[in-house]
Amino acid sequence: MATKGRVKGIVSNLVTVEVDGPVSQNEICYISVAGVKLMAEVIKVIGKDAYVQVFESTRGMKVGDSAEFAGHMLEVTLGPGMLSRKYDGLQNDLDKMEGVFLHRGEYTYPLDEEKKWTFKPLTKPGDVVSAGDWLGEVEENMKPHKIMVPFSLKGSYTVKSVAAAGDYTIHETMAVLTSPDGSEEKVTMVQKWPVKKAITCYTEKPRPYKLLETGVRTIDTVNPIVEGGTGFIPGPFGTGKTVLQHAISKQAEADIVIIAACGERANEVVEVFTEFPELVDPHTGRKLMERTIIIANTSNMPVAAREASVYTAMTIAEYYRGMGLKVLLMADSTSRWAQALREMSNRLEELPGPDAFPMDLSAIIANFYARAGFVHLKNGATGSVTFIGTVSPAGGNLKEPVTENTKKVARCFYALEQERADRKRYPAVNPIESYSKYLEYPEFQDYIKEHISADWLEMVNEIKTRMLRGKEISEQINILGDDGVPVEYHVTFWKSELIDFVILQQDAFDAIDAVTPLVRQEYMLKRVVDICRTEFEFNTFLEVMDYFKNMINIFKQMNYSEYESEQFKHFDAELDKLLAERVKN
């Protein structure tokens, strides 16, 4: 029999429930308040008292209100039909909710129960299968969606029967499996999984090495992220975190993109709702919304569900990875999630760690990032979850617990810088402090040599060194004055400006400049590096400035032109003319 309880104490959304039976940590319960059932999660148990965090407002809750325990942890429902949907942090389908306002206690089923899916079996009776194996597939938004052996099944099963090819709804039995002890397990298209547990139905999780193209030059060219890699974007407000995140989610070469809007602005989510159904995936030509799932727990939605939202998103990502797909998960912002943990820890009167965050923050962040990765599935296919989170450091100070703990685990660091943003140099990713650890992976280096070119990494290193050198010189010029340094210094400085304006800066609001495919990045990088390696002849620093400003202008016009178009070639030719004027023979 299910455990029941009664409310004993209420402080904001932390409620004490006296229970009449066993409860487990993180178990879900429902508290009835004036006829409405509010979902809550057990976060601490002392004797007969279960401390639960309620995912909704507790306004009007009274001592004595009844609670019912569900016997399971917070779960997501996994099955075909999740793509293009807009969920809240607890996977309720927002479109199915009535009215303009969110009403507490209104929970909606995340999948379409009526829709018929065309099933194609991938197994036959007698096959031996285990958790995560593909039994069959349906087509979801033009992508194969595998119907898998439920992740919760342990050991090997024998397929007794599989449904014939045809149209079925999600709750129909697609296969019957027999366990070694003879018991039968009916499998439908739907399964449930607790969000805080990683799905580990794969044989191996090697170091990731395949470049994940994002079309953003300061990432792909300078600090690339890989399939199954992890990265994070910290930055003070106003430095363009969200614009950069949206650019990545629009352009990345992923099969599926999951956006977890965690404690951020509702209008930003609305932007995704409005634009994604219109925008086209540059890699497949299909609408972006078709490959996207949005988990929206905006800042005005219940705080406790904010924490759940990132786990919900990650679990859905792992589910699709199990089908051999490339999944990109973006979370904006992980700081809000950490703050939700802090609010709860505070109400539980736990001893606080740095900045009043819970002591185990570092472990929580590390565990979460560890769920991303590139995996080999049992059938030889590969899949990946690439995770990029943003961090909103308080006061823009990167020496705060969330940034520091994230830095320990994420392999790519895209530091957004106030000064660059103030100078409108977008994306404001600081080229000197940011890094991608993947550049050091021999596996990745081999991959790049094979797929791009042998001298690519050398060029990337060169522009990084030049940016650093340019910065040093600009500081010297600030101290000594334009005349206080040799003319060659000005040339070196302006070469770094050239790299900055042409490669690093990118106009996210220009249809052409916003997306730079890899071949174009290759062409531009080579063009810029060649110029950087060229020796020029100048008499005064003024000549240097004018000359390079001119050159930057031509390059910018190129960036705004369609690749290899007449216009592009015209500017390219102008560049050659300009070069001929000053090149030292």
Place this chain on the structure above:
Amino acid sequence: MKAFQKIYTKITQITKATCSLKATGVGYDELASVDGKLAQVVKIIGDEVTLQVFSGTEGIRTNAEVVFMGKAPSLRVGDQLAGRFFNAYGEPIDGGPIPEGREVEIGGPSVNPVRRKQPSELIATGIAGIDLNNTLVTGQKIPFFADPDQPFNQVMALVAMRAKSDKIILGGMGMTNDDYLFFKNTFSNAGALDRIVSFINTTEDPSVERILIPDMALCAAEYFAVEKHEKVLVLLTDMTNYADALAIVSNRMDQIPSKDSMPGSLYSDLAKIYEKAVQFPDGGSITIIAVTTLSGGDITHAVPDNTGYITEGQLYLRRDSDIGKVIVDPFRSLSRLKQLVTGKKTREDHPQVMNAAVRLYADAANAKTKLENGFDLTDYDNRTLAFAKDYSSKLLAIDVNLDTTEMLDVAWSLFGKYFSPAEVNIKQNLVDKYWKK
């Protein structure tokens, strides 16, 4: 009011802001009156109920009469709100009658994000520092980050009067009486009183009462925006006073403070308010313009910092010593929603002109530093300095009143006066079309 109400007369604990008593059947967030003072349930442990007394606990006796009202703080909403002035409890302070209407609990539920519409309507203020560089859009939320001595209330009143909105809701928190009268006079001089609703807590009122003001103001705003499909502009001044009141409450509730002695939930508390800004598909909208005063210009303090992460940009005022006028600072100000209207609702060249002008203005700032450090200026440096002065007085100053097309034309004429097209660095087709020789 219910016919039968249980009266409690045994208070067991009194602190500066709260009192506790034994009571049953009490709901969380419920209102109560303690000796006639309004209070709200903030904690229930078994039969012990803790009440936060808004106006402070001075003079409360252990045998004070406590009555629970069975409802959360609420406001009577209706058309009769228009033109009226209320206190933090929604009671009239203008001597008029209590308005009739439906009683609605304040701090109500959030709008389902899928029922929102993307904001796309420009709010024209005539101030180029706003319209040109930091264009505002209906459904946006944006604060002025200002030092206490800056004329933010004046600019806000100007924006409110020029913006074409159906209703203006003023939420004043810890407002000086002088500022309160300033707003009242500005509104009545403009003949706009009938479309204004004000909720005022002045410096003379108890500070904890302030925490009700934003929810009251937004509750009224939601009535007009949702039920009447009106364009509502909400002015909140000053949100720093609101946050300070929250800090007092959390401190007295023995909560562990986070940064700058603010409660750990500050981000969520502020977000709940600002996120009420919304554009509805049927035309109704709530736009929030707020003021966050800074101490010594420090934007890393928890209040402006959390605000910046919530709002869609921020506006800074600055006195420009070169022209002796207050300008909207083009470097630090930002409207995040501007790209929804610039170049779409305004002329195509708007985004590029805006960026180019700010970039040139930044070059002028560098030249100025060079000058101050005693270095020789180049010809380009001198031109940027001259440009900056013109740009500041003709466009950035808050006394400018132009429509956006005029602003763009002024900008092009300044480009043409001081620079070559290569220096301005704008897309060629726009240069071909708009460059003024």
